[in-house]
Amino acid sequence: MAQNFDSLKQACRDQWQAYIQHPFVAGVSEATLPAAAFRHYLQQDYLFLVHFARAWGLAVYKSRDMSELRHSLDNLKTIVDTEMDLHVDYCRAWGIDQEELQNLPEAQETLAYTRFVLDCGHRGELLDLHVALAPCLIGYAEIADWISTRSQTVSVDNPYQAWIDMYRDEEYQQAAHREHLWLDERLAELSPQRFAQLTTTFRDATRLEAAFWQMGLDAAR
Numbered sequence: 427m428a429q430n431f432d433s434l435k436q437a438c439r440d441q442w443q444a445y446i447q448h449p450f451v452a453g454v455s456e457a458t459l460p461a462a463a464f465r466h467y468l469q470q471d472y473l474f475l476v477h478f479a480r481a482w483g484l485a486v487y488k489s490r491d492m493s494e495l496r497h498s499l500d501n502l503k504t505i506v507d508t509e510m511d512l513h514v515d516y517c518r519a520w521g522i523d524q525e526e527l528q529n530l531p532e533a534q535e536t537l538a539y540t541r542f543v544l545d546c547g548h549r550g551e552l553l554d555l556h557v558a559l560a561p562c563l564i565g566y567a568e569i570a571d572w573i574s575t576r577s578q579t580v581s582v583d584n585p586y587q588a589w590i591d592m593y594r595d596e597e598y599q600q601a602a603h604r605e606h607l608w609l610d611e612r613l614a615e616l617s618p619q620r621f622a623q624l625t626t627t628f629r630d631a632t633r634l635e636a637a638f639w640q641m642g643l644d645a646a647r
């Protein structure tokens with residue numbers, strides 16, 4: 427049977443679930459997450475987005491034809507022109523201004539995750555980089571879906587509603603869908619050995635996403 431993106435998720439089922447349904451995400455959904463946890467997450471996520479934009483820039487650089495290049499460029503634009511602007515506006519609403527964001531010290535979890543992804547890109551091929559980036563782009567679209575289907579989700583007066591809406595937004599969901607299809611096409615052709623190698627990358631990136639949520643929770647203790 428041909429492998430696809432769902433095969434990657436299946437191979438890392440426990441780690442994927444621990445990321446998508448992390449207590450931080452449940453707290454956002456139920457409006458019970460401590461504000462200090464979310465604030466710390468927002469600050470570090472600004473730094474994260476800067477490095478992830480660089481990683482998509484690296485994917486543009488590593489592309490072999492115009493179709494690959496345009497695909498990575500679209501993802502770079504989603505971060506720089508849409509997600510980052512919304513993020514900065516959102517931080518401002520939480521009383522965090524641009525100057526504060528630019529002068530933040532980088533947390534270990536941010537360093538570990540972002541440099542891991544950049545290293546996958548430098549060391550490997552374009553596909554290694556896309557697989558390392560997938561938990562970020564596709565994972566948040568799935569998280570927004572998970573939140574919207576939960577009966578426990580609070581949708582009236584939830585202080586995190588604007589953040590949830592950012593990832594439920596059609597443009598973000600479509601970018602995640604395009605990446606899903608892009609990966610499905612490339613994963614189908616691989617040898618079992620190559621698929622196993624990419625599974626390790628995907629699992630590690632997923633673990634680093636869960637650690638990023640945990641960093642937010644720990645900041646509120």
Ligand SMILES: Cc1ncc(CN)c(N)n1
Nearest residue numbers: 471474561562563566638
């Ligand atoms: C840590 C993290 N992972 C993913 C995303 C969604 N692009 C994000 N903003 N931050």
